[in-house]
Amino acid sequence: MTYVMSDIHGEYEKYIKMLDLIEFSDEDTLYILGDVVDRGAEPMKILYDMSMRPNVIPLMGNHEHMAEDILRTTNVEITEKSLATNWNEDIVRAVYDWYENGGYTTSKDFHRLLPEDREYILDYLQEFTFYEEITVGENTFILVHAGLPDFSPEKSMEDYPELLMLYAKTDYTKRYYPDKYLVTGHVPTFAIDPAYDGKIYRKNGHIAIDCGAGHGKPLGCIRLDDFKEFYI
Numbered sequence: 001m002t003y004v005m006s007d008i009h010g011e012y013e014k015y016i017k018m019l020d021l022i023e024f025s026d027e028d029t030l031y032i033l034g035d036v037v038d039r040g041a042e043p044m045k046i047l048y049d050m051s052m053r054p055n056v057i058p059l060m061g062n063h064e065h066m067a068e069d070i071l072r073t074t075n076v077e078i079t080e081k082s083l084a085t086n087w088n089e090d091i092v093r094a095v096y097d098w099y100e101n102g103g104y105t106t107s108k109d110f111h112r113l114l115p116e117d118r119e120y121i122l123d124y125l126q127e128f129t130f131y132e133e134i135t136v137g138e139n140t141f142i143l144v145h146a147g148l149p150d151f152s153p154e155k156s157m158e159d160y161p162e163l164l165m166l167y168a169k170t171d172y173t174k175r176y177y178p179d180k181y182l183v184t185g186h187v188p189t190f191a192i193d194p195a196y197d198g199k200i201y202r203k204n205g206h207i208a209i210d211c212g213a214g215h216g217k218p219l220g221c222i223r224l225d226d227f228k229e230f231y232i
């Protein structure tokens with residue numbers, strides 16, 4: 001079976017309970033559409049668990065993109081030279097913006113790790129892809145964190161700038177593909193349509209699966225084989 005979830009945001013207990021609920025096994029595949037980190041208290045435990053499962057396919061989210069840059073820059077011994085090199089005005093501003101978006105919990109959790117474990121996490125983040133196109137049964141799915149900027153059905157996936165896929169605004173009132181589903185996270189479903197507060201949004205060929213776990217709402221997961229939805 002093939003499952004998709006997104007925007008776990010450091011909620012390790014919800015993540016583990018979801019794996020139990022779907023009875024995730026070595027024969028299954030799970031795609032996670034980014035934003036594993038920030039806001040919740042235990043993002044490192046989620047990343048470690050994901051990294052140990054070859055059948056979990058991680059996609060990059062905007063929060064991973066912010067976190068990786070800053071954590072790699074600041075993951076050095078603090079000396080007079082490193083302070084002068086790494087802590088310039090741009091980095092200080094980036095750290096402030098990241099913390100404002102929930103990055104403090106990730107930074108705190110990351111810097112509790114041993115140096116070799118920090119390197120392991122940074123290396124794992126480099127394995128995250130920006131999109132996946134998969135076929136499950138008779139259906140084809142485009143998986144991406146936020147969306148496809150300046151969408152055109154004539155474009156190939158290689159035509160989209162990868163970083164913009166992490167921030168693009170998706171028009172959920174518009175059907176993008178006549179013969180494919182677009183599966184996204186990034187925007188909590190309560191912000192797409194209040195009627196889907198805490199629930200997966202499925203309309204117009206879209207499947208939006210950020211149910212707001214990072215905002216105290218449920219973590220959602222969908223099984224693409226039969227479109228069954230699961231919530232913790």
